Amino acid sequence: MEPIIQVDNVSMRFNLAKEKSESLKEYFLQLVKGTLRFDEFYALKEVSLDVQPGDFYGLIGLNGSGKSTLLKVISGVYKPSSGTCRVRGTIAPLIELGAGFDMDLTARENIYLNGTVLGFSPKYIDAHFEEIVEFSELREFLDVPLKNYSSGMVARLAFAVATITKPDILIADEILAVGDFLFQEKCEKRMQALMSGGTTVILVSHSIEQIERMCNKVAWLEHGRIKMNGPTQEVCEAYKHTTREQ
Amino acid sequence: MLKLYVQDFLRYRYLLYNLISRDFKLKYRRSILGVAWSVLNPLMMCAVMFVVFAPMMGGIRGGAGSNYAVYLVIGQLLFTFFREATTMAMSSIMGNALLLRKVYIPKYIFPLQKICFAMVNCLFSFIALVIVMVVTGTPLHATIFLGIYPLLTLAVFSLGAGMILSALAVFFRDVIHLWEVFTTILMWFSAIFYDPAQQFASVPLLIAAINCNPIYQYITAFRATVLYGQLLSGAQVAICGVWALVMLALGLFVFKKTQDKFVLYM
Structure with a gap:
């Protein structure tokens, strides 16, 4: 079956905030002095990911590993610095x-x-x-x-x-962290209902047990690269293991 | 490709409408006179200018003193539209940074929305113009309806300028301050309260400079139809149209070139 989301070799490069020149004067000063350099920072590096229709995909990883950036690339907020991201269908972003x-x-x-x-x-x-x-x-x-x-x-x-x-695709970034537990349950139910209606879901969460409960596939991001990608059980086991080791 | 753009625009046209109505609601929330300010504000501004300048500029065109008020109001209203529209459009991308970083929305919606909002304000302020025309007994010519042409082309011109400014403001905040100074200079060259042919008859260079100011051209065309009951000359139609199209093309070009980088600089 054709993947509904096709992330192909995507890199996302940022210029670090301290280097961006916010005024014309600074810009020209730096230009003249030849110091107009940008410290580059890759939030995503050569990430490839295929999501099939009907998948409930989980994204895990430590803070700053590029999960949110990946979601924003998929939802069209960021345009990747290199690589392509193709999405077939409508997206409801809950970023x-x-x-x-x-x-x-x-x-x-x-x-x-x-x-x-x-x-x-x-x-x-x-x-x-x-x-x-x-x-x-x-x-x-x-x-x-x-x-x-x-x-x-x-x-x-x-x-x-x-x-x-x-929507064809629902993208959820840790949104379930807010609200009381009753509302969280309600949200989960609503997401499950959408799923059974054929919606593909991508979920970012720091709650491993929530990922295990809801997702069928998981991608593990580390420093902007995909470290592991596959069935929930396998990836989650490995993730928990390494986290404990460190 | 073009079809895709149209589809995108149609999908977000309700957003455009909602953003305009939000601005409008917020502008007049908690004010007792509310929308009436849209009429009162230009009326009071023009009254002040009239009191200051009328004694100096007495016999503008045809000598009828009553015309001067209308002459001034038209200049003031159109220039205010241009300044408001471009100034609001300029910070529209920055002002919606929070939104643009979270959700995909076609980015041109924001400058476009500000131009539309300024246009709505401008249409309200035309009530002030009508009041002045009635009070001064200025005859209403059928050519008034032709005033739509300079008005619309001015809006297109402002949209182009607003798109350039909004894109530049993302990368260089200085633009915001520079533009304030620039529009003030521009105002003096827009012949809002004087007639260049009359005031500067001995300085042809200055007249040439004023003629190069597109805003002056739009104001002149609008005055021709609304105040003097003239048809637009071919040259006027061409000048208004070409300025608008060139500025819009430039705006679209700059915006398209830079829009993907916006999120990285906000």
Whole structure:
């Protein structure tokens, strides 16, 4: 079967923040002095990964190993410095919940704003409005500006908006870490439901047991390279083993 | 390829609309007079300018003193549109850095949205223009509708400029400060409250410089249709159109060349 996501030899290079010239004066000064150099840093190096339709793929690795960068390359936020990334289908990115929210607007207004950020039409949001309110359990607070919400409440609303669609691919970056355990269970159920409807899921989590419970395949990233890639059991065992050794 | 762009745009047109309505809501939230400010603000600005400059510029074109108010208001409104639109567009990419780093959205949506928002404001401020025209008894000509042409081409011109500025501002924050200075200079060369032919008749070089200012050309074309009831000359149509297309092409080129690097510098 044709892979739904094809990451082929992708490298992602960043110029380190201290080197970026933020003013014209600095830029020209550095240019004249010949010190205009960028310290390069590879967040991803020659990563290849095929995801088949219907996979529940887990990404694991220590902090700074490139998991989030890989997700952003897949969802189109970053364009890889080299290599290609091909995606066949629609993506619902749950990379950082509530990125499209405006804290000065009410929840009701934000549902429409964030919905359109994700590319839904207002009609579609109208039709699913009840569902969003129901799922987020925020009915009494619908007309309160979001700045008065707790972070858990924002996350609930964001998750509810992002998952009304039936995307081909759902990308989730540690979003389940927020919210209380009841809501986490609810989110997991919603993700399982999407899965059974044929959605492919990519999940980043530091909770190994959550990965083991939900994923069928796992890729292990280390320093921007894929260290191991395969069935959940194998990779997770190896990961836990090495982590303990270090 | 083109089909893909169109599809992308259609998918995000609701976002464009929602962002404009957000800006609008936030601008007037908690203000008692609300939208009325869109009319009052330019009206008051122009009143101040009128009081200051009218005694000096008395007999502009045709000598009818009542025309001067309209002459000034048109210049002021169009220039304010250009300055507002480009200034807002300039920081639009930076201002949405948080969003652009998290979700894929076509990036041109942000400068485009600011131009549209400025246009909405500008249309509201035209109520002020109508008020001034009625009060001063300026005859309403049918050619008023032709004013749409310089207005739209000015919007396209501003979009091009806004795209260049927004891209540059990501890499060099200085642009934001430079632009403020530049638009102030530009304002003096836009003949908002004077008539160059009359004031600088003895300095042809200055008149030539003013003629090179596209904003002056747009304002002049708009005045011709709305204030003087003239049809646009072929030259005017060409000047407005060419400036707009050249600036838009330049804007698209710069934006497309640099947009993939935006996220790395925000």
